[in-house]
Amino acid sequence: xxxxxxxxxxxxxxxxxxxxxxxxxxxxxxxxxxxxxxxxxxxxxxxxxxxxxxxxxxxxxxxxxxxxxxxxxxxxxxxxxxxxxxxxxxxxxxxxxxxxxxxxxxxxxxxxxxxxxxxxxxxxxxxxxxxxxxxxxxxxxxxxxxxxxxxxxxxxxxxxxxxxxxxxxxxxxxxxxxxxxxxxxxxxxxxxxxxxxxxxxxxxxxxxxxxxxxxxxxxxxxxxxxxxxxxxxxxxxxxxxxxxxx
Amino acid sequence: xxxxxxxxxxxxxxxxxxxxxxxxxxxxxxxxxxxxxxxxxxxxxxxxxxxxxxxxxxxxxxxxxxxxxxxxxxxxxxxxxxxxxxxxxxxxxxxxxxxxxxxxxxxxxxxxxxxxxxxxxxxxxxxxxxxxxxxxxxxxxxxxxxxxxxxxxxxxxxxxxxxxxxxxxxxxxxxxxxxxxxxxxxxxxxxxxxxxxxxxxxxxxxxxxxxxxxxxxxxxxxxxxxxxxxxxxxxxxxxxxxxxxxxxxxxxxxxxxxxxxxxxxxxxxxxxxxxxxxxxxxxxxxxxxxxxxxxxxxxxxxxxxxxxxxxxxxxxxxxxxxxxxxxxxxxxxxxxxxxxxxxxxxxxxxxxxxxxxxxx
Numbered sequence: 001x002x003x004x005x006x007x008x009x010x011x012x013x014x015x016x017x018x019x020x021x022x023x024x025x026x027x028x029x030x031x032x033x034x035x036x037x038x039x040x041x042x043x044x045x046x047x048x049x050x051x052x053x054x055x056x057x058x059x060x061x062x063x064x065x066x067x068x069x070x071x072x073x074x075x076x077x078x079x080x081x082x083x084x085x086x087x088x089x090x091x092x093x094x095x096x097x098x099x100x101x102x103x104x105x106x107x108x109x110x111x112x113x114x115x116x117x118x119x120x121x122x123x124x125x126x127x128x129x130x131x132x133x134x135x136x137x138x139x140x141x142x143x144x145x146x147x148x149x150x151x152x153x154x155x156x157x158x159x160x161x162x163x164x165x166x167x168x169x170x171x172x173x174x175x176x177x178x179x180x181x182x183x184x185x186x187x188x189x190x191x192x193x194x195x196x197x198x199x200x201x202x203x204x205x206x207x208x209x210x211x212x213x214x215x216x217x218x219x220x221x222x223x224x225x226x227x228x229x230x231x232x233x234x235x236x237x238x239x240x241x242x243x244x245x246x
Numbered sequence: 247x248x249x250x251x252x253x254x255x256x257x258x259x260x261x262x263x264x265x266x267x268x269x270x271x272x273x274x275x276x277x278x279x280x281x282x283x284x285x286x287x288x289x290x291x292x293x294x295x296x297x298x299x300x301x302x303x304x305x306x307x308x309x310x311x312x313x314x315x316x317x318x319x320x321x322x323x324x325x326x327x328x329x330x331x332x333x334x335x336x337x338x339x340x341x342x343x344x345x346x347x348x349x350x351x352x353x354x355x356x357x358x359x360x361x362x363x364x365x366x367x368x369x370x371x372x373x374x375x376x377x378x379x380x381x382x383x384x385x386x387x388x389x390x391x392x393x394x395x396x397x398x399x400x401x402x403x404x405x406x407x408x409x410x411x412x413x414x415x416x417x418x419x420x421x422x423x424x425x426x427x428x429x430x431x432x433x434x435x436x437x438x439x440x441x442x443x444x445x446x447x448x449x450x451x452x453x454x455x456x457x458x459x460x461x462x463x464x465x466x467x468x469x470x471x472x473x474x475x476x477x478x479x480x481x482x483x484x485x486x487x488x489x490x491x492x493x494x495x496x497x498x499x500x501x502x503x504x505x506x507x508x509x510x511x512x513x514x515x516x517x518x519x520x521x522x523x524x525x526x527x528x529x530x531x532x533x534x535x536x537x538x539x540x541x542x543x544x545x546x547x548x549x550x551x552x553x554x555x556x557x558x559x560x561x562x563x564x565x566x567x568x569x570x571x572x573x574x575x576x577x578x579x580x581x582x583x584x585x586x587x588x589x590x591x592x593x594x595x596x597x598x599x600x601x602x603x604x605x606x
Contacts, residue, residue, distance in 0.1 A: 045374055213566070213573065213585070219537055220548040220587040222367060222380070
């Protein structure tokens with residue numbers, strides 16, 4: 001039992017990119033076992049659920065069939081996202097090829113323990129086999145922070161469950177009374193989705209999703225929104241985030 | 247009714263004063279019965295409006311707050327954003343003496359069932375077989391003191407009864423809460439005439455409705471008693487339980503100085519600061535954040551501060567809104583990020599951000 005707990009700790013450290021050398025190798029071996037995959041899946045599920053990310057499919061942790069279904073659904077979702085991105089007008093930052101190509105990989109493969117630097121190099125270069133990424137789920141990109149941009153773009157392209165956060169860029173000055181000027185061209189690819197905001201005030205214009213913002217909004221609504229009225233609206237407003245706006 | 251309970255208690259004590267040992271059990275029983283009577287009297291049928299002068303802002307808030315805490319009720323609650331997004335949930339609220347439990351089942355979008363008891367919020371995600379438990383405040387005695395301390399909303403809002411209407415099958419008074427400055431929103435609240443329970447609430451910016459939340463149907467009874475609700479809440483069989491501990495802190499302890507809230511925006515008072523002990527799946531490198539909550543009695547806002555070294559925020563500095571909630575994200579003093587979130591206009595949030603600086 002203790003061993004299990006230790007391996008789970010290792011797995012979460014692996015997700016954070018904190019492991020090196022032997023520990024890394026050990027964690028990778030564990031990750032290739034069925035229990036390890038189940039744990040990995042749950043960790044990412046918890047993260048998604050906490051952030052309010054729509055999970056594309058219902059799944060029960062721990063059964064092999066469920067994993068296969070899980071994987072198939074992930075592949076399907078990635079395929080749909082790719083199609084959606086193709087339809088989006090404007091410049092796209094290239095979605096890292098591995099994220100999509102790897103979706104066709106098999107769920108599990110035997111892997112020799114790889115040392116840290118090789119693993120990271122392979123990810124950075126976008127290697128094709130992607131057995132690891134496919135097995136761990138596409139969320140690993142968000143966790144390693146490497147694809148912050150791509151992640152947000154994919155999120156923005158989600159057909160359902162999009163957070164209807166209307167936003168405009170904020171003038172980065174310290175003065176409180178300066179009205180927001182029309183936003184300068186943001187470098188992010190999701191900028192393609194930003195309509196011209198215009199207007200002297202900060203009236204929101206566009207829909208953009210941000211996982212970090214989701215978390216903070218949830219924390220505010222759940223505990224911070226201590227309206228003296230005690231209306232349950234505080235909890236429910238979380239829910240309005242999930243409905244697509246007109 | 248409260249008085250009747252106390253009388254019972256008094257009589258029970260008097261009986262026990264006779265002191266014969268073999269009556270001890272009976273005394274204990276009588277005392278207990280008396281106590282239960284007194285306690286359950288606090289959670290009972292709707293109370294009519296107190297006769298006399300019309301209520302001021304604080305009086306109305308207290309009445310609404312008490313009604314929401316002290317009655318059993320259940321119904322369907324619908325929230326509409328100004329942009330047309332809609333969501334609904336089924337709400338059960340049960341109280342019984344010192345305890346109350348609220349259950350909120352989200353009917354639109356992601357399926358989740360949320361229980362609130364004491365300072366704990368426990369969220370069940372049936373599809374994912376996951377339960378997340380978060381504890382914010384230490385559980386307090388019933389009736390729970392209002393969560394906003396030190397505020398004087400009567401100074402910053404004016405209230406008037408703007409008419410009468412019928413909502414969710416109940417007769418209601420329409421209250422207009424008018425903000426006395428441009429730093430807060432206004433409200434129109436439909437309050438059940440019999441109990442004081444808020445039935446419908448609109449958040450207004452000038453004349454524009456930013457968000458509306460209302461019961462579409464409501465009954466003053468709940469499908470389950472307190473014991474049953476507690477059992478539902480504690481039943482995590484088949485679920486993975488995740489506990490996220492939260493601890494109180496202060497801005498100073500986190501290395502930041504904050505201007506006195508009422509100097510920043512008159513009427514707002516700091517309610518507390520909290521940070522979550524990081525839970526690994528949520529923790530990215532350098533992701534540490536603390537939250538400070540301010541309220542003026544009606545509106546609440548949170549300041550989230552991520553210290554230097556935090557991952558750069560995607561999207562950068564910006565303003566956003568969801569329903570009646572405004573969000574301002576700014577980078578300050580090097581590479582620290584502040585996110586201000588609240589049901590107040592964006593300029594108010596910006597003032598709070600400017601009142602924050604790093605401890606030298």
